[in-house]
Amino acid sequence: MREVIIISGKGGTGKTSLTGAFAHLAEGKIICDLDVDAPDLHLLLQPTKERLEEFYSGHEAEIDGEKCDGCGLCATMCQFGAIRENGAGFAVDPVRCEGCKVCVAFCPNAAIRFPERHCGQWFVSATRFGPLVHAQLLPGAENSGRLVMVLKQQARELAKARGADLVLCDGAPGIGCPVISSLSGAHLAVAVTEPTPSGRHDLERVADLCRHFQTALAVIINKHDLNYEEAARIEAFCQAESYTVIARLPHDMLVTRAMIQGLVVTELPETDFSRELAHAWAKIEALAGLGR
């Protein structure tokens, strides 16, 4: 069983649109949307939810107004500025609360509760391309990467149960906890970039992250024709670091037209773009060691 994750560093390079197309092209796979902060893959795949689970992670502090005598020790000790006076005493701002328990431990009146924090929901769904494991964090929730690990675990179990040899993941932008968790146990990361100064800069950082965590990396240059000089610089970088450039895709409004119709680009009549994408998928299968 192989795990392939599509990442980007920079947002907006086309990661989700391409993952959707790969989900169409690939056989025998479980699809997973690991961008739990702002998931979009479901907009292309129109999932029918078959299973829903609540996701709880960590705790948050809540001051019981009846027991609080207004001493303010909690506010003094809170390193995150989460506790403020509110006229009636002190109150915890859940947006700022880190769930560290310091206020709970030091309150002289034991006036602070510490309930579990409801952070979101995750789902196992059916789609026209196969099973999809996905989630939605509640807006503002902590994104420690724990939910990403839960989804990966579910996807792997589902792959085992259904005899699928591939888990194909849409990753998150950036280089923080969720991306780090996404890379854990992945056999291949495919970075989608664009030939712009930001695209190149962010690719270099996410490539560095992959190297740090010893994850194999291949690159797709999307919107290739926006700036040929910048594209050449990216190619030179990939050459120097031995990252395979598996596709150079033209900037094509086709991707957006497909998105508006709730389709992936390979479901529209064939073009150079979709042909190039099919070649890219074949290369991904080869690089990931999927014997097909």
Place this chain on the structure above:
Amino acid sequence: MIVAVASGKGGTGKTTVTASLAAVWDGPVVGVDLDVEEPNLHLFLQPVIAESAMAHMMVPEVDEAKCTYCAACSELCQFKAVSVFNQVILIFPEMCHGCGGCMAVCPGKAISAGQRELGEISWGQAGDVGFLSGRLRIGEAMSPPLMRLVKARLDQILAETGGDAIIDAPPGVSCPAVNAVLDSDVIVLVTEPTPFGVYDFKLAWEAFAPLKKPLGAVINRAGVGTEAIYRFCREKGLPILAEIPYDRAIAEAYAHGRIIATVSPSLKQTFVSLKGKIRNLANQIHLQAAAHA
């Protein structure tokens, strides 16, 4: 005034808008890059960096001579940065969130503050525009600790120079994005009218509206996509502060690292007008607050 430029979806044009606003701003202004995972503002503002400093956060360090292995620290720590069992105490500094609980609870004062490197903070000037940025160390998982330090530096800078700040926030709607906008006076949400843009914009609205700050939208790549974004903004009473049309020439200018407010007089005017509308939005709330006082 502190303006935060945020979005739900990545790649909608936050950095584009931040750089262009800074370029047309009247009065002292600092461009702040709080997208510490993938900072891009410097690529457009091209600042001369005056100073760069490593940023650290405090993590536990134990003096085992004083430790009695009572495990009070280990019991309190929600993040398992400190672990005590039998006659062993282990520190995992990369797990620490910096709450200071272990140091405070230790009866023998055996735990003191060590350091973990978070990344780098730099500041300088890009012509008339001040510049401040954080850059997360590769492998550092959490961005909020570094973001807090950048914000603290911003407070220092604004205290010295007065003026406004325009913050380039990270994408998304979870803790890093909320952290970036939390202490601003007005939030500008940049989106595109595509289905992904609209969906993520709704998430952003759900995340940021409860913060009760003046909120306005900028529609980038207008003309590509559907009417859904306009319907949503009308429904929620969200003012659309500017529209930047989809134009291949703009995309290419951006791809060449240009600040798009400099591409044409009409684009410059778009941002000058945006600047005015942002100021009005911030002032309206002040007037409302004053009227109720």
Place this chain on the structure above:
Amino acid sequence: MNMVAVTSEGPSLDDQIDPRFGRAAGFVVVNLETMHTQYIDNGQSQLMAQGAGIKAAELIARAGVSCLLTGYVGPKAFKALTAAGIKVGQNLEGLTVGQAVQRFNDGQVEMAQTPNRAGR
């Protein structure tokens, strides 16, 4: 006193090994001299955003265990287990708790020098 902890899906020797350590459903602690078993439930680990492996190491260390039999262990948990003087037998998923203990008693389980799972 010779005590072994086995990560388990349930409290008995007939239950399947839970391949995970940090977020295992629970640990069956076996006294190898008497074959008496005790079950430590690990359900609380599901709520932890991070550090479940370290916490699990604390739990079994306090139970006086000298060896762990499991599927896989991450680097931080491995560090904690090593600090506790607990030897680690990995890659035992697919067996029941009882079968794993039998193999261990027969000297067929190699003690790991390094964790077999990448960090997160």
